[in-house]
Amino acid sequence: xxxxxxxxxxxxxxxxxxxxxxxxxxxxxxxxxxxxxxxxxxxxxxxxxxxxxxxxxxxxxxxxxxxxxxxxxxxxxxxxxxxxxxxxxxxxxxxxxxxxxxxxxxxxxxxxxxxxxxxxxx
Amino acid sequence: xxxxxxxxxxxxxxxxxxxxxxxxxxxxxxxxxxxxxxxxxxxxxxxxxxxxxxxxxxxxxxxxxxxxxxxxxxxxxxxxxxxxxxxxxxxxxxxxxxxxxxxxxxxxxxxxxxxxxxxxxxxxxxxxxxxxxxxxxxxxxxxxxxxxxxxxxxxxxxxxxxxxxxxxxxxxxxxxxxxxxxxxxxxxxxxxxxxxxxxxxxxxxxxxxxxxxxxxxxxxxxxxxxxxxxxxxxxxxxxxxxxxxxxxxxxxxxxxxxxxxxxxxxxxxxxxxxxxxxxxxxxxxxxxxxxxxxxxxxxx
Numbered sequence: 001x002x003x004x005x006x007x008x009x010x011x012x013x014x015x016x017x018x019x020x021x022x023x024x025x026x027x028x029x030x031x032x033x034x035x036x037x038x039x040x041x042x043x044x045x046x047x048x049x050x051x052x053x054x055x056x057x058x059x060x061x062x063x064x065x066x067x068x069x070x071x072x073x074x075x076x077x078x079x080x081x082x083x084x085x086x087x088x089x090x091x092x093x094x095x096x097x098x099x100x101x102x103x104x105x106x107x108x109x110x111x112x113x114x115x116x117x118x119x120x121x122x
Numbered sequence: 123x124x125x126x127x128x129x130x131x132x133x134x135x136x137x138x139x140x141x142x143x144x145x146x147x148x149x150x151x152x153x154x155x156x157x158x159x160x161x162x163x164x165x166x167x168x169x170x171x172x173x174x175x176x177x178x179x180x181x182x183x184x185x186x187x188x189x190x191x192x193x194x195x196x197x198x199x200x201x202x203x204x205x206x207x208x209x210x211x212x213x214x215x216x217x218x219x220x221x222x223x224x225x226x227x228x229x230x231x232x233x234x235x236x237x238x239x240x241x242x243x244x245x246x247x248x249x250x251x252x253x254x255x256x257x258x259x260x261x262x263x264x265x266x267x268x269x270x271x272x273x274x275x276x277x278x279x280x281x282x283x284x285x286x287x288x289x290x291x292x293x294x295x296x297x298x299x300x301x302x303x304x305x306x307x308x309x310x311x312x313x314x315x316x317x318x319x320x321x322x323x324x325x326x327x328x329x330x331x332x333x334x335x336x337x338x339x340x341x342x343x344x345x346x347x348x349x350x351x352x353x354x355x356x357x358x359x360x361x362x363x364x365x366x367x368x369x370x371x372x373x374x375x376x377x378x379x380x381x382x383x384x385x386x387x388x389x390x391x392x393x394x395x396x397x398x399x400x401x402x403x404x405x406x407x408x409x410x411x412x413x414x415x416x417x418x419x420x421x422x
Contacts, residue, residue: 015219015220015227016219016222016223016226018223019222019223019226019227019230020226022230023230026230084215084218084219085215106218106222106225106256109226109229109230110229
């Protein structure tokens with residue numbers, strides 16, 4: 001059987017994380033959740049995700065540092081940054097670090113699903 | 123201003139040069155220099171400079187100088203205001219997350235229900251009510267940000283172009299004819315850029331919602347006597363006479379999903395910049411919103 005695409009969701013807000021996990025599981029992905037950068041790194045080493053949805057402001061290490069570290073381990077990993085703040089400087093920085101996209105909360109779940117489909121086929 | 127190709131722009135203070143391939147008419151170095159005169163009661167002056175050169179040499183030097191005139195003594199009041207602003211901004215961010223998860227779970231629930239299920243209707247109402255709360259929260263965040271009084275030199279036409287870029291897709295979708303008319307490109311204002319941007323966003327959003335498919339929106343930037351004037355003109359349905367005196371009142375709205383804060387916030391921002399905002403409207407023909415700012419020595 002073909003391996004399902006694996007997604008890592010990193011957000012310290014438990015219900016935001018759970019909601020994103022549930023929504024993506026319904027779409028047929030295998031989804032893992034982490035509440036901090038360190039937890040995410042441990043989980044990524046074990047589960048080898050294809051894509052990570054990362055909140056910009058997570059405790060311990062910020063979202064962009066986490067994305068850089070994840071991409072050091074696996075350059076093919078796609079990262080989608082999410083944030084309550086849509087400041088142009090932050091968006092620019094995220095794209096420079098190699099993020100595939102940047103979504104400003106609150107966003108429609110279908111926008112995230114579309115982006116993930118595009119990211120995984122690109 | 124145009125000086126042909128390969129312009130070099132030099133920072134007057136640091137002598138660093140900037141080569142700009144796109145060859146814009148005017149180039150403004152971002153940010154400001156702060157000169158502190160310690161023996162004069164710690165006054166701070168923000169100085170912006172642009173030196174424009176072409177192949178033949180220096181074409182001109184533009185120096186903008188703005189004295190804040192703030193001594194250490196009156197810093198307290200504005201600092202506590204900005205603390206309130208920051209607190210409000212954090213509170214708004216805290217509210218956004220639970221709203222986001224509620225909306226997401228409702229969407230998941232919505233997808234599991236069949237069209238004939240009465241519960242689907244309830245879920246849809248809940249989603250639209252959450253959207254309304256989200257818009258309110260967003261506007262409150264903007265209101266909190268109006269406490270921020272940091273200013274910089276803003277190139278008005280460029281700012282308008284940046285905002286229009288955000289609306290490009292919406293304009294195309296509605297087949298709207300958009301024109302930016304600026305007789306004089308070099309219109310600058312000493313202003314808070316984010317707040318000014320918000321005013322244009324609010325005015326363009328209103329114009330976009332007012333016009334029918336195939337309509338037109340014009341933004342006119344002009345400099346007259348000692349004023350900078352920015353007008354947003356639309357060919358929309360106009361504002362009916364009975365609501366004209368209410369449109370700047372907080373929470374007053376004629377839109378289905380409006381918060382009634384957009385124009386209230388815009389007015390507040392414009393007045394914080396010592397400007398004026400007003401409109402003229404012809405029902406069925408369109409509306410012109412005008413924003414007027416006094417020009418200071420440094421803006422001319």
